[in-house]
Amino acid sequence: MAADSEERRWALKSPEAISVRHWPDGSVVYDARESFTWMLSPQAGAVIDVLKLDPAPASVIHAAHPEAFSDLQEVADLLSNLSDHGIVHSAQ
Amino acid sequence: MASSSRISDLTDTELAARLRSPAGLRIRLGSFVAGIRSDIRPVARGISALYADFPLAGHDEFCDFPVELSGSGGIRRVIRPQAIFRFEGMQPFKPLPGEQAFAMLEWGLNWVFTNHAQHSLIIHAAVLERDGAGLIMAAPPGSGKSTLCAGLALRGWRLLSDELAMVGLDDGLLTPLPRPISLKNQSIDLVRKLSPDAVIGPIAYDTAKGTVAHMRPPRASLNEALLKVQPRWILFPKFGIDSPCEIEATGKAQTFMQLVNNSFNYPRLGTTGFEAMGRLVDACDGYTARYGSLDQIVPELESICSRSS
Numbered sequence: 001m002a003a004d005s006e007e008r009r010w011a012l013k014s015p016e017a018i019s020v021r022h023w024p025d026g027s028v029v030y031d032a033r034e035s036f037t038w039m040l041s042p043q044a045g046a047v048i049d050v051l052k053l054d055p056a057p058a059s060v061i062h063a064a065h066p067e068a069f070s071d072l073q074e075v076a077d078l079l080s081n082l083s084d085h086g087i088v089h090s091a092q
Numbered sequence: 093m094a095s096s097s098r099i100s101d102l103t104d105t106e107l108a109a110r111l112r113s114p115a116g117l118r119i120r121l122g123s124f125v126a127g128i129r130s131d132i133r134p135v136a137r138g139i140s141a142l143y144a145d146f147p148l149a150g151h152d153e154f155c156d157f158p159v160e161l162s163g164s165g166g167i168r169r170v171i172r173p174q175a176i177f178r179f180e181g182m183q184p185f186k187p188l189p190g191e192q193a194f195a196m197l198e199w200g201l202n203w204v205f206t207n208h209a210q211h212s213l214i215i216h217a218a219v220l221e222r223d224g225a226g227l228i229m230a231a232p233p234g235s236g237k238s239t240l241c242a243g244l245a246l247r248g249w250r251l252l253s254d255e256l257a258m259v260g261l262d263d264g265l266l267t268p269l270p271r272p273i274s275l276k277n278q279s280i281d282l283v284r285k286l287s288p289d290a291v292i293g294p295i296a297y298d299t300a301k302g303t304v305a306h307m308r309p310p311r312a313s314l315n316e317a318l319l320k321v322q323p324r325w326i327l328f329p330k331f332g333i334d335s336p337c338e339i340e341a342t343g344k345a346q347t348f349m350q351l352v353n354n355s356f357n358y359p360r361l362g363t364t365g366f367e368a369m370g371r372l373v374d375a376c377d378g379y380t381a382r383y384g385s386l387d388q389i390v391p392e393l394e395s396i397c398s399r400s401s
Contacts, residue, residue, distance in 0.1 A: 021370045023343060023348075024343065027345060028345050028348045028366075032362055032363050035359055037349070037358075037366065039349050
């Protein structure tokens with residue numbers, strides 16, 4: 001993984017408006033600002049959990065939930081995917 | 093008359109007089125009081141047949157939901173008369189043919205509870221109770237939910253509602269709202285054959301939902317209409333002609349999303365609704381069921397509920 005993407009920090013658009021619940025078959029996220037509810041994979045739910053606290057790079061997310069991801073690249077790919085859907089954005 | 097009296101204690105003349113009075117017929121629907129005003133004869137007949145066991149409320153009690161079913165004026169009084177539903181001056185529906193007036197009262201009351209009952213997360217679902225545990229059957233119209241609900245109620249399950257699951261925002265408990273069970277098309281004869289005890293009210297033909305009739309709720313359910321229930325199971329039923337019976341466990345996240353799709357007021361409740369829905373899902377086992385007949389699904393369902401209660 002390139003150094004710049006390892007250091008890139010990711011953030012939620014409005015973390016204070018996000019509520020999340022986790023279950024084995026997935027996580028359900030509610031965005032109070034958009035009045036929108038959606039279901040994510042357990043891995044994506046783990047990402048939301050970390051970013052709700054503070055913007056963070058993939059390495060911090062991986063370290064917080066090592067059981068959820070096979071490697072750092074999986075976290076980076078997931079963040080990219082969540083970014084494509086407008087759920088997270090680059091904080092830098 | 094004492095407030096513990098029931099509709100069946102009124103003569104037809106007294107019932108008609110109360111329906112025409114300014115305060116309307118004050119009737120207890122679970123923990124609510126409705127005031128029903130109507131000068132339409134089929135409405136009185138429907139109430140007499142299907143609300144016979146419901147307790148009357150005193151005239152001095154607060155009326156939560158004053159509703160009115162009136163005939164249209166002018167030439168419509170005599171030629172193809174129509175029924176108009178009103179709630180607090182609002183007319184939420186277009187008039188319907190007069191012979192559909194009782195069905196319109198039921199649909200109107202559903203609308204009133206859905207839009208105006210406070211302090212609850214409201215889900216489009218039939219709700220029953222057995223051994224103190226609540227079964228929520230959530231599904232869109234046409235899924236066989238009400239037929240299954242009637243079948244279970246006739247087997248002794250306590251009916252809380254065939255239309256609305258009202259989940260307390262504070263306590264997470266299910267508030268009973270037992271009312272007549274809505275049956276459509278072939279379900280009417282099917283339920284009639286299930287039990288000689290089933291009382292089916294007036295039949296409305298050619299409605300937007302096809303042929304519609306209602307089944308009187310079991311009296312035992314009305315006697316316990318103030319007892320809230322802890323939810324325990326959530327079922328998403330889907331009837332299909334000749335479908336084999338398949339009941340599968342549903343994950344909680346999936347259950348949550350399906351309930352959101354069947355909820356009336358979840359979007360309005362914001363984060364409070366999200367938290368209430370989450371607590372509900374946590375408290376329950378979720379299942380998806382496909383079935384082709386009540387004979388198939390009822391024993392399967394009762395077996396699951398017995399094992400896990």
